[in-house]
Amino acid sequence: MRVLLIDDHPLILSALRTVIEGLGDGVEVQGAGSAAEARALLAGREDFDLVLLDLQLGDASGFDVLDEFRANYPALPVVVISASDRASDVIRAIDQxxxxxxxxxTSNEVLAQALRLVMSGGIYVPPMSLGSESPEPAPLVPPGTPALAPVHVLASEGGYQSIPGLDSLGLTPRQTDVLALLLQGKPNKIIARELGVSVETIKDHVAAVLKALGVSSRTQAVLAVAQMGQRRPSESFSTFR
Structure with a gap:
């Protein structure tokens, strides 16, 4: 596996390289200290399997680089690695x-698990980041309220709903197919073509899926399913591949 690691901090670049190369035999990491260097490396070779992208680069916005890479290399998965864990940054990155x-x-172990999940076709987002923003204070909770209540309140206020598992959603087989393609970022027109139905039918299925997940957008659906996968580690994302 060949990984392109983009970070303009030499010490972090070196540390991350060591961790990633330790994931297993055959892992090759190419470092880039700037967006310009990363562009040159990608233009020079087409065999990268994964890109790790820092949001804070000296010569470009990481979000702009993410947009650029997704447009120019749509089959190449990009994982954002950032000093930030703000919900707004997480949502924006997944949305792009x-x-x-x-x-x-994140610990080395969790980083390794996250990269393996992505390479297997899943999507990784940090736990407990949805619906919360630092450094805003947590909402007040009445005395005697269970300790996990603030997390639930934050998630609810952020427009998310805790989902116990896919099997509890009551999706039809066709809605499950639609969710699988939705998680791949495919628009309704492409989903309709692949499933051999009309775009209007797909719109109805997407609306049903969003309702079942308790969310109001595709991005929130992706994040909700990613969180479900983390809460139920025994379940694989192979259902959606």
């Missing part, structure tokens, strides 16, 4: 096509 968002404070 990132296959994962890993805060730099």
């Amino acid at each position: 096509g990132a296959m994962g968002f890993v805060p730099k404070r």
Whole structure:
């Protein structure tokens, strides 16, 4: 597996390289200290399997680079690695096509798990980041309320709903197919073509899927399913591949 690691901080670049190369035999990491260097490396070879992208680059916005790479290399998965773990940054990155968002404070073990998940076709987002923003204070909770209540409140206020598992959603087989393609970022027109039905039918299925997940947008659906996968580690994302 060949990985392109983009970070303009030499020490972080070196540390991440060591961690990623330790994932297993045959892992090759090519580092780039700027967006310009990364562009040159991608233009020079087409055999990268994964891109790890820092949001804070000296010569470009990481979000702009993410847009550029998704447009120019749509089959190449990009995972954002950032010092930020703000919900707004997570949502924006996934909305722009990132296959994962890993805060730099994440442990080596979790980083390895996240990258394996992405390479297997899943999407990784950091737990407990949805619906919460630092450094805003947590909402007040009445005395005697269980400790996990603030998390639930934050998630609810952020427009998300805790989902116990896919099997509890009551999706039809066709809606499950639609969810699988939706998680791949495909628009309704392409989903309709692949499933051999009308676009209007797909719109109805998408609306039903969003309702079942308790969310109001495609991005929130992706994030909700990613969180479900983390809460139920025994379940594989192979259902959606």
